[in-house]
Amino acid sequence: MKVFRYTILLCVLMLLFGADMKTKIMLINSSGTVEKYSVAQEEFKNAIPQPVIEIDLSKEKWKLSDIEDRLYDEYPDLIYCIGTKAYLIANKYVSEKKIIFSSIINWRRLPLTKNTYGVSNELHPGFQITLFRYIFPKVSKIGVLYSEEYNGQWIRKAKQDAAEMGVEIIGKAVGKSRFTLPTLKALLPEIEALWLISDPVVIPEKQTLLELFAESDAQKVPIFSYHPTFTEYGAALVVSVDNPTTGRQAAAIAMDVLNNAKVKEKVELPAGSHIILNLKKVKAYGLQYKEMALGSVNQLIE
Amino acid sequence: MVMNDVEPKITRFSGVLLFIAAFLLLTAIFNVLSPAADKTMIYFYSSETNINNFKSLKMEFDQYLSKFGPYEFQPFKGREAFEKHVKGRKNCLLVMSSWHYRHIYKEYSLTPAAAGVRNGKKYQKRLLVAGGAALGIDAVKTERIASSSSIDHTGSVLKGMLKGKFKANILRILTVPKDIDALMSVGFGMSNLALTTKNSLDELTIVNPVLCKKMKILLEGDETLLLILAVPEGFEKADHKVVSIIKDMALNPDGKRKIRMLGLDGWQALDPSDMAQLES
Numbered sequence: 001m002k003v004f005r006y007t008i009l010l011c012v013l014m015l016l017f018g019a020d021m022k023t024k025i026m027l028i029n030s031s032g033t034v035e036k037y038s039v040a041q042e043e044f045k046n047a048i049p050q051p052v053i054e055i056d057l058s059k060e061k062w063k064l065s066d067i068e069d070r071l072y073d074e075y076p077d078l079i080y081c082i083g084t085k086a087y088l089i090a091n092k093y094v095s096e097k098k099i100i101f102s103s104i105i106n107w108r109r110l111p112l113t114k115n116t117y118g119v120s121n122e123l124h125p126g127f128q129i130t131l132f133r134y135i136f137p138k139v140s141k142i143g144v145l146y147s148e149e150y151n152g153q154w155i156r157k158a159k160q161d162a163a164e165m166g167v168e169i170i171g172k173a174v175g176k177s178r179f180t181l182p183t184l185k186a187l188l189p190e191i192e193a194l195w196l197i198s199d200p201v202v203i204p205e206k207q208t209l210l211e212l213f214a215e216s217d218a219q220k221v222p223i224f225s226y227h228p229t230f231t232e233y234g235a236a237l238v239v240s241v242d243n244p245t246t247g248r249q250a251a252a253i254a255m256d257v258l259n260n261a262k263v264k265e266k267v268e269l270p271a272g273s274h275i276i277l278n279l280k281k282v283k284a285y286g287l288q289y290k291e292m293a294l295g296s297v298n299q300l301i302e
Numbered sequence: 303m304v305m306n307d308v309e310p311k312i313t314r315f316s317g318v319l320l321f322i323a324a325f326l327l328l329t330a331i332f333n334v335l336s337p338a339a340d341k342t343m344i345y346f347y348s349s350e351t352n353i354n355n356f357k358s359l360k361m362e363f364d365q366y367l368s369k370f371g372p373y374e375f376q377p378f379k380g381r382e383a384f385e386k387h388v389k390g391r392k393n394c395l396l397v398m399s400s401w402h403y404r405h406i407y408k409e410y411s412l413t414p415a416a417a418g419v420r421n422g423k424k425y426q427k428r429l430l431v432a433g434g435a436a437l438g439i440d441a442v443k444t445e446r447i448a449s450s451s452s453i454d455h456t457g458s459v460l461k462g463m464l465k466g467k468f469k470a471n472i473l474r475i476l477t478v479p480k481d482i483d484a485l486m487s488v489g490f491g492m493s494n495l496a497l498t499t500k501n502s503l504d505e506l507t508i509v510n511p512v513l514c515k516k517m518k519i520l521l522e523g524d525e526t527l528l529l530i531l532a533v534p535e536g537f538e539k540a541d542h543k544v545v546s547i548i549k550d551m552a553l554n555p556d557g558k559r560k561i562r563m564l565g566l567d568g569w570q571a572l573d574p575s576d577m578a579q580l581e582s
Contacts, residue, residue, distance in 0.1 A: 130509055163511050164512040239414065295565030298479070
């Protein structure tokens with residue numbers, strides 16, 4: 001009889017501990033009103049095989065102390081943070097927990113710990129050049145304006161990747177913002193396309209951006225870039241991060257971390273791309289593109 | 303007396319107003335109902351490629367098809383919504399993967415009208431590609447697999463390729479938008495494995511041969527048909543004109559550009575061996 005009682009007690013304890021041992025996942029979205037954030041949130045939730053506790057920092061008038069309380073009340077095993085604000089809060093209060101971030105521009109400026117994982121917001125340069133080449137096989141000389149301070153290392157990597165594909169990257173360093181346009185004017189005659197990258201020295205303000213687009217347009221040099229907004233200014237091709245894939249990728253990292261599986265890179269590069277092809281500009285500049293590649297284009301502008 | 307003169311005028315006026323109101327109401331009802339009733343819809347969903355250019359696809363196909371008559375293209379993002387929507391509909395055509403067709407053609411009483419063609423071929427071969435020589439087939443148990451096909455489709459294809467060696471439910475699949483993304487995620491280290499097609503690997507080899515040299519083919523699947531254009535039972539013969547319009551898209555430069563958005567460069571009729579493969 002005693003053995004039977006102990007067995008029952010053991011089973012009850014196992015059930016209780018079993019419930020406690022179930023991992024708890026929290027998601028903090030910096031702002032649910034930002035489409036790319038909400039898309040990543042939805043995809044993350046769909047890919048995770050268990051309920052996720054959600055906090056949308058734009059929904060309620062959150063005080064920092066409220067969020068702190070919520071974090072300690074829930075005390076999740078893993079937190080997925082979408083956007084910088086969400087990450088900084090989670091890192092401030094529960095940095096001892098596993099934290100995964102995504103959708104953050106320039107993640108290297110973040111305070112990181114041994115528990116930080118993430119999906120960066122920048123595609124591998126080789127990934128982008130491959131897609132440029134895939135759509136425009138005849139473009140082989142691409143110009144880039146960059147500052148040594150922000151993109152010196154990046155441009156060397158990009159040149160190396162491009163060379164493997166028979167593409168020459170002609171990089172011109174810009175020391176100060178006032179030199180952006182003169183440097184561009186000197187660069188344009190040498191190149192078949194301009195690759196516009198994120199660099200605060202090269203483009204410190206909107207006016208510089210507008211002038212840069214106007215000058216390239218006057219010389220009929222197409223601009224390839226990294227953000228969908230640039231199509232409004234006349235970019236011929238935009239290769240950006242696919243936000244739904246980012247959410248799924250964050251979920252894959254979350255499952256790896258929770259299952260103690262091997263994690264190759266703590267911060268992964270995005271695995272999915274979103275392509276916008278501006279056929280108006282392609283036609284205006286007389287560019288030849290590979291029609292078969294249209295199956296890979298997400299949005300056509302005609 | 304004066305009142306008596308005015309009264310019939312008012313009655314007549316009210317009658318005219320009533321008639322106009324009734325006419326407008328009927329016109330409105332007719333306008334609301336008629337597009338759906340008159341239009342032949344072309345419904346599209348591909349489990350094979352994560353095509354997410356729906357807005358562009360719809361605009362481009364609608365613009366092209368409207369030149370020929372009351373036809374409308376409607377792409378779907380998910381399988382469930384697609385199947386729910388098309389069930390029982392007769393006045394429509396369906397464009398879907400051959401894998402999907404095989405799964406639903408009996409239940410939905412479908413007949414294939416044509417198969418998509420790419421590089422002159424109706425068939426494609428699936429490949430499981432690994433990033434690095436050290437990885438073997440056992441890697442499917444532990445490594446992330448990038449694929450542009452839906453989870454169901456990827457699992458089913460891999461199950462066939464692995465011939466029951468591993469259970470499909472242990473696979474760690476990361477869905478990416480395009481086949482070329484799946485391959486590049488292996489090339490640039492975001493995944494160790496990719497389920498792709500020989501077509502895509504060949505295309506990437508032309509663009510970036512150095513990257514492809516770092517990859518190896520672990521498994522090859524059977525050849526399968528590309529997208530299928532299917533007709534539901536009860537589709538009226540008079541509407542078969544639209545089948546010809548779609549099949550002939552490749553003969554028109556504008557039409558050819560549109561079907562390339564589906565990753566195809568034409569359509570071809572199916573022969574008995576294709577039918578046997580499709581409905582086996």
